[in-house]
Amino acid sequence: MSPATTMADIKTIGPFVVGVVVLLGLARLIEKVLGIQKHSSEPPFIPSKVPYFGHLYFIIRRGVSYYAELTAQYRKKIYSLAMPGGRLYVVNSPEVIGAIQKLPRVLSFWFIEASLTRNLGGISDKANDILLDNARGDKGSNSLVIDGMKATHQAMAGEHLETLTAQAIQRAEKELRLLETSGTENVVDLWEWTQHVFSMAVSRAVYGPNNPYEDLMVERGLVEFSDHTVTFLTGLPPWIFVRKAYKARERIVSAFHQFFAQKSDEKASKLVQVRAKVLRDYGIPEADVARFESVNGFGILLNLLPTAFWTLFHVLADAQLLEVVREEAKAALGSQKGDAILGEAVDLTAADRLPTLSSILMESLRYHTAGAAVRMVMEDHMLDGKFLLKSDNYVLIPNHGAHFDTEAWGANVTEFDAYRFDKRHGAKVHPTAFRGFGGGVNLCPGRTFASRIIVLIVASLVQRFDVEPITKSGGWEDPGRDETSMAIVLARPREKVMVMCTLMWY
Numbered sequence: 001m002s003p004a005t006t007m008a009d010i011k012t013i014g015p016f017v018v019g020v021v022v023l024l025g026l027a028r029l030i031e032k033v034l035g036i037q038k039h040s041s042e043p044p045f046i047p048s049k050v051p052y053f054g055h056l057y058f059i060i061r062r063g064v065s066y067y068a069e070l071t072a073q074y075r076k077k078i079y080s081l082a083m084p085g086g087r088l089y090v091v092n093s094p095e096v097i098g099a100i101q102k103l104p105r106v107l108s109f110w111f112i113e114a115s116l117t118r119n120l121g122g123i124s125d126k127a128n129d130i131l132l133d134n135a136r137g138d139k140g141s142n143s144l145v146i147d148g149m150k151a152t153h154q155a156m157a158g159e160h161l162e163t164l165t166a167q168a169i170q171r172a173e174k175e176l177r178l179l180e181t182s183g184t185e186n187v188v189d190l191w192e193w194t195q196h197v198f199s200m201a202v203s204r205a206v207y208g209p210n211n212p213y214e215d216l217m218v219e220r221g222l223v224e225f226s227d228h229t230v231t232f233l234t235g236l237p238p239w240i241f242v243r244k245a246y247k248a249r250e251r252i253v254s255a256f257h258q259f260f261a262q263k264s265d266e267k268a269s270k271l272v273q274v275r276a277k278v279l280r281d282y283g284i285p286e287a288d289v290a291r292f293e294s295v296n297g298f299g300i301l302l303n304l305l306p307t308a309f310w311t312l313f314h315v316l317a318d319a320q321l322l323e324v325v326r327e328e329a330k331a332a333l334g335s336q337k338g339d340a341i342l343g344e345a346v347d348l349t350a351a352d353r354l355p356t357l358s359s360i361l362m363e364s365l366r367y368h369t370a371g372a373a374v375r376m377v378m379e380d381h382m383l384d385g386k387f388l389l390k391s392d393n394y395v396l397i398p399n400h401g402a403h404f405d406t407e408a409w410g411a412n413v414t415e416f417d418a419y420r421f422d423k424r425h426g427a428k429v430h431p432t433a434f435r436g437f438g439g440g441v442n443l444c445p446g447r448t449f450a451s452r453i454i455v456l457i458v459a460s461l462v463q464r465f466d467v468e469p470i471t472k473s474g475g476w477e478d479p480g481r482d483e484t485s486m487a488i489v490l491a492r493p494r495e496k497v498m499v500m501c502t503l504m505w506y
């Protein structure tokens, strides 16, 4: 290197280095003045290269992969990250998750659900005050969120579950028939198709004959809206920062305004009726009832769609597995041409006789996990007598930690094992290591409904169609994972999967 080049380098790099040193010094000073007071009993604090702002910066830039990296590097069951305004406790071990699940009121999900609805749904101040009243649980055991959850669990069980399942598969059957009648060979984008079929099936079952999601703009609008969840939650005006998503939300809200104004809820499922009743009993203004329902779309649809996609993809992409599933489907639904039709006559208990498909569904949830559960610490608490959690901070449970824990899942934890959840293959599932449907009191009330319709619809599809990939290699190719959505617990496919569907019976 010549002396001239060295001088030039020093001239350019010099001010940069000075700038970095000044910024680091400033950050250290800010940390000293504004930083949190750490307690020795709190979970160990992970250092950051950049004081005060470092962890926050990497969380915003890298999302869940940042926690995965820290977990691999420090190997802690639970650790703390100091950040502006507080700390984040990150949990990685099924054992600690078990302790957290026993404390739903101290480590609350319901409080978070109540706090987020204002910005997400754009509800009025009056509705927000009612929603937050006793959300901390210090005025007895009733609140809008808790009573709404109780009603939801009841409306998703027993005879209501049967009705929901029957209506969902009948609506899916319409889409399968469309595929049958639009030619013997059809080119389909598998992710687009799966989203449409399952969105129609679930929303028809939930909202009845006047289902607002039958409008394609409303159906697609939910994804546009949910993809900008984080911006909505910041409280920044969405009509300026995420205009398209804001318009999509308002379109959904307006569709639900019309839905309730026309009393379509009276023809909808028990779930819609009881949720609207709880809101009205608590005095929520009618205009806000539609806004609450626009956010409910997140819970009933967004996780279900990628679960259905990955279940279908793994069955189709493995010829041996496909044969096993076809045999199973024949035995469960019947072997005659008409038996795989999901009409009124279909026996819903067939869903319980599809163990390989059910195992593939669960393994899809484990393997493609991308999200995290969040809890608010409502009061200072010594977790399991070992770790002090300070009030008004968040606990984060990135599902990846539990789903890829070698102690819980064994040496093949990084492989997709279709039979991992199949009891006939000796499956023994660790009670808190599987987070696909959450756990404890916050266990997903829609899990049986979602699992049943996915296995029944996939079973019917593979009995009626040959599905071949359209790729250069001619074989199935992994579409990769899109983990950008903060609203869901598993990844969506990153690349398109184009397929040719050929009807088998004609």
Ligand code: HEM
Binding pocket: 109, 110, 149, 152, 156, 299, 300, 301, 303, 304, 305, 307, 365, 372, 373, 374, 435, 436, 437, 438, 439, 441, 442, 443, 444, 445, 446, 447, 449, 450, 451, 489
């Ligand atoms: C494959 C589809 C689904 C998946 C993977 C899924 C996943 C989950 C997960 C992981 C949680 C726990 C969240 C946490 O603990 O932080 C949850 C809770 C919930 N899910 Fe689902 N869900 C699915 C379908 C549904 C459906 C169809 C409904 C419709 C009723 C639903 C309604 C709910 C509700 C209301 C909760 C909150 C429960 C509570 O806080 O007590 N889910 N779901």
